[in-house]
Amino acid sequence: MNNLVIMKNKQAVTSSLQVAKTFEKQHKHVLESIDNLVAENSAAKSMFAEGTYENRGKQYRMIYMNRDGFTLLAMGFTGKEATKFKLKYIDAFNAMEQSLKQMPRKKLDPVLQAELAITNAKTRKANALFRIAKATKSDSAKQALLAKAAEAITGEMTIPAMQQKEYSAGEVGKKLGISGNMVGRIAKRIGVKAEQPGQNEYGRWSNGKSRYSDKEVPQWLYFDKGLQKVKNELKVIK
Numbered sequence: 001m002n003n004l005v006i007m008k009n010k011q012a013v014t015s016s017l018q019v020a021k022t023f024e025k026q027h028k029h030v031l032e033s034i035d036n037l038v039a040e041n042s043a044a045k046s047m048f049a050e051g052t053y054e055n056r057g058k059q060y061r062m063i064y065m066n067r068d069g070f071t072l073l074a075m076g077f078t079g080k081e082a083t084k085f086k087l088k089y090i091d092a093f094n095a096m097e098q099s100l101k102q103m104p105r106k107k108l109d110p111v112l113q114a115e116l117a118i119t120n121a122k123t124r125k126a127n128a129l130f131r132i133a134k135a136t137k138s139d140s141a142k143q144a145l146l147a148k149a150a151e152a153i154t155g156e157m158t159i160p161a162m163q164q165k166e167y168s169a170g171e172v173g174k175k176l177g178i179s180g181n182m183v184g185r186i187a188k189r190i191g192v193k194a195e196q197p198g199q200n201e202y203g204r205w206s207n208g209k210s211r212y213s214d215k216e217v218p219q220w221l222y223f224d225k226g227l228q229k230v231k232n233e234l235k236v237i238k
Helices: 016-023 027-040 041-047 069-073 082-103 110-135 139-154 169-176 180-191 224-237
Strands: 007-008 011-015 048-055 058-063 205-209 214-223
Touching: 011 016, 011 048, 011 082, 016 027, 016 069, 027 041, 027 058, 027 069, 027 224, 041 048, 041 069, 048 069, 058 069, 069 110, 169 180, 169 214, 169 224, 180 214, 180 224, 205 224, 214 224
Parallel strands: none
Antiparallel strands: 007 011, 011 058, 048 058, 205 214
8 A cells, every 4th residue: 555645746646557556446447537537527637647657668658646636536436445545545645745745845836835725625625525425324415415525626516436337127127128126036036235225246225216206215226247147147047
């Protein structure tokens, strides 16, 4: 977990390569997510900078990001391990920025000092909203809080995420040629679903509108791996 955050051009930054390694993501997917963030949010451009790294004598693309860029990117990473790593990153950014503050004033450009002050204020607000969002059990409230956290950084109401594709039981049923109820029965029999309100490698719990009322009810959303698990079991049944 060393070198999560480094100093580059008198600024605390991390890299897409380090993020991919820490969160066990494919680097190309991290780059794609960053490219999407920059394309969707003009304010995000200043949070990321192009770079390269060498592997076996060849140069490959990577992207550096400041604290705001990391917060924006990692906001959609889910799970207990992801939360643990995000908190480690926050600590690392705090430590590096504290080191910057302790440098003699004459070594810091006045503009950089002002930018750091603004960045710290925005990030403190975003981090507070992010922590509250992670603690709430209501999916709708969590999404609203994450949107506010993103707005604190970019000025735009958006929820950046690096999520897996998700399917309802009905959507899985359409793909497999069976009913959504049968999908649910198969999933229950083979133990695909996690305990509420958690998630696992096969999917996650979410709150959705009931078909018969305006109340929110828990529903299981299937990842591709969950869909495949149900598909494999259906072959055995047939």
